[in-house]
Amino acid sequence: MTVFKPSHEEQNKSSSGTVLSRRQFVFGASAMLALTTIPFSKNALASAIGQSLTQLSGTVFDLSIDYKTVNFTGTPARATVINQLFPGPLLRWKEGETVTLRVKNNLDHDSSLHWHGMILPTEMDGVPGLSFAGIKPGETFEYKFPVKQSGTYWYHSHSGFQEQTGVYGAIVIDPKEADPVVFDREHVIMLSDWSDEAPETIYANLKKQSDYYNYSERTMSDLFSDIKKQGLVNTWRARSMWNQERMSDRDISDVTGATYTYLMNGNPPAQPWQALFKQGEKVRLRFINSSAMTIFDVRIPGLKMTVVASDGQNVQPVTIDEFRIGVAETYDVIVEPKMEDAYCIFVQSIDRSGYTVGNFTSDEMFTAKIPDMDPMPILGHGDMGMNMEGMDHSKMAMGSDSMSGMEGMDHSKMAMGSDSMSGMEGMDHSKMAMGSDSMSGMEGMDHSKMAMGSGSMAGMEGMDHSKMAMGSGSMAGMEGMDHSKMAMGSGSMTGMEGMDLSQPSMVMPTLGLAGYGSDNEIKHLDSENGPQVDMQSGMPQSGLNDPGIGLRDHQANYNRKVLTYADLKGLHPTHDKRQPTREIQLHLTGNMNRYMWSINGINFADSAPLELAYNERVRITLVNDTMMIHPMHLHGVWSELETGDPDYIPRKHTVMVQPGSKISYLVTADALGQWAYHCHLLYHMPGMFRKVVIK
Ligand SMILES: [Cu+2]
DSSP states (O other), X not given: OXXXXXXXXXXXXXXXXXXXXXXXXXXXXXXXXXXXXXXXXXXBOOSSOOOOOOXXXXXXXXXXXXXXXXXXXXXXXXXXXXXXXXXXXXXXXETTOEEEEEEEEOSSSOBOOEEETOOOOGGGSOOBTTTBOOBOTTOEEEEEEEOOOOEEEEEEOOSTTTTTTTXXXXXXXXXXXXXXXXXXXXXXXXXXXXXXXXXXXXXXXXXXXXXXTXXXXXXXXXXXXXXXHHOHHHHHHHXXXXXXXXXXXXXXXXXXXXTEEEEETTBOTTSOEEEEOOTXXXXXXXXXXXXXXXXXXXXXXXXOEEEEEETTXXXXXXXXXXXXXXXXXXXXXXXXXXXXXXXXXXXXXXXSSOEEEEEEESSTTOOOBOOOOOOOOOTTTTTTOEEOXXXXXXXXXXXXXXXXXXXXXXXXXXXXXXXXXXXXXXXXESEEEEOSSEEEOOEEEEOSEEEEOSEEEEOOTTOEESOEEOOSSEEEOOTTOEESSEEOOSSEXXXXXXXXXXXXXXXXXXXXXXXXXXXXXXXXXXXXOSTTOOOOOSSOEESTXXXXXXXXTHHHHHOOOBOOGGGOXXXXXXXXXXXXXXXXXEEEEEETTTTEEEETTBOGGGOOOEEEOTTOEEEEEEEEOSSSOEEEEEOSSOEEEOOSOTTSOOEESEEEEOTTEXXXXXXXXXXXEEEEEEESSTTTTTTSEEEEEEO
């Protein structure tokens, strides 16, 4: 038995007891004192102390969803809250017990609560239209289910856009057996994004103009700086490429700090949350990203973090300096501050349009310095590493690393993988897929369909393709090619002059071994063709080892070890060691300009359910045919991320799929019923959503 050691600021309360946080009381007084003694400084945490989460524990919970006026920006705004708390109460459960949650909806609209990451019966999952009818205004719904797991989770409304306006809270489940994670103290850290604008307004703005909130597009001063660095001609070419693509090289997030205030446990950065430690303690920090739209990068300057759990599930400890947390993911880390000091829990949005902070201190009177934000990631030259001048494509997707010398290309659809490409001149193919590594000397190409994978390509002048897909491997000297359909796998190809292949397929479909991910050919369905899809990734590289945009140079530049999915290995042996018997490949698709999101080019309203046979072991491979990260959440069953060790496959409920990349996980379909499967970015969800039926 492990005795739970509550942190001093999170008071245990029975669900019937009064809601009063001792910490609020204690720190309310010290905060006032601090305000009078420490002058405000831009680079130090403000001394006004924010509120902490209010914890409810037990087995029976009465929750009510109401409107409440909040003020995070200086302007009062209407939030939707649970038990008048923002975020809602932290629910503390115990593995092995059965919990009952009576949820009263006092809103004017239907509501619901979904217990994110819980393994439970489908009718308790809280998704209106799939699990139940939703909770009508004035009504109460009683959820009741056994708690069969432990760890850090959260809950939120699955109705409309209520998740944006505050209907969310944390769940911490104490394990039945001894906790393999040893700690002296813990804090729950709930990250979120708040806007004074109504979510319906945000969505309408995005529909009208997809870059509505992107204030970071190139300014005149950027233009002069680019010209100085790159010269006038290169600058003009690079910009005209992006203009023709109608993309922005700074289009990292749909919704940004232009409207969002980023919150930690419901506190804006101007009034930061504070947490205490004692020198020498092992402190468990349970991070939950309950944002509607914001992916965060987390670090605590001066402290190493040891990741011990992801999405509630224990993982083999891995020590890092920084991690990215997708919407709906959770990470538990252990920190061991050796000195009496104040540390800044620094959480920047992925696009660096804002941040939130916490003061993690051994003394209430200490305030940590807030670091500068890291540079804003730029798609293209930096993170896509391309130097593609004078290209003219209407549809194009490219991977990471470096591409150079692709002048005068004209493609309507093109997808390329990572690394570098060179010398692809004058090619003429209608369909083409090539592998990773190195490609060079492909002059005069003309393809209507072409996709390129990872590797190296350079010098692709004068190309004219409407669709192009290339995979991994090495290619060189592909002059004067004319193929109507071509697919190339990994390995090395050289000297392919004058080829005329009507339908060669050099990719052998295989079902890779459990734990290692997919070896399958990437296939684009006909449903991906049309105005609803503006890009395709041909044979994208695995996103496992990639720290992601804006983080790739942090090891080299700052000596910060950044967590990647490849670092995640289950602490416990894989539960289901069976090999997958089939693979489902799903393409995450969209048209950024029209703000349309879909799976396989088909939006939810027009889609058929995805059917899984009861108890089958299946692999799902997600291919991201867009330039944005999509955190994909499968309800009801675990997403067992294939990170390279079949014996210790980590279990997740939400998996980030990086732009132009692919990722695979295994699923044991052991939960009968209807389940939701969707992108957890709130404004992507209406289209990028599937019903999954396990029968
Ligand atoms: Cu998405």
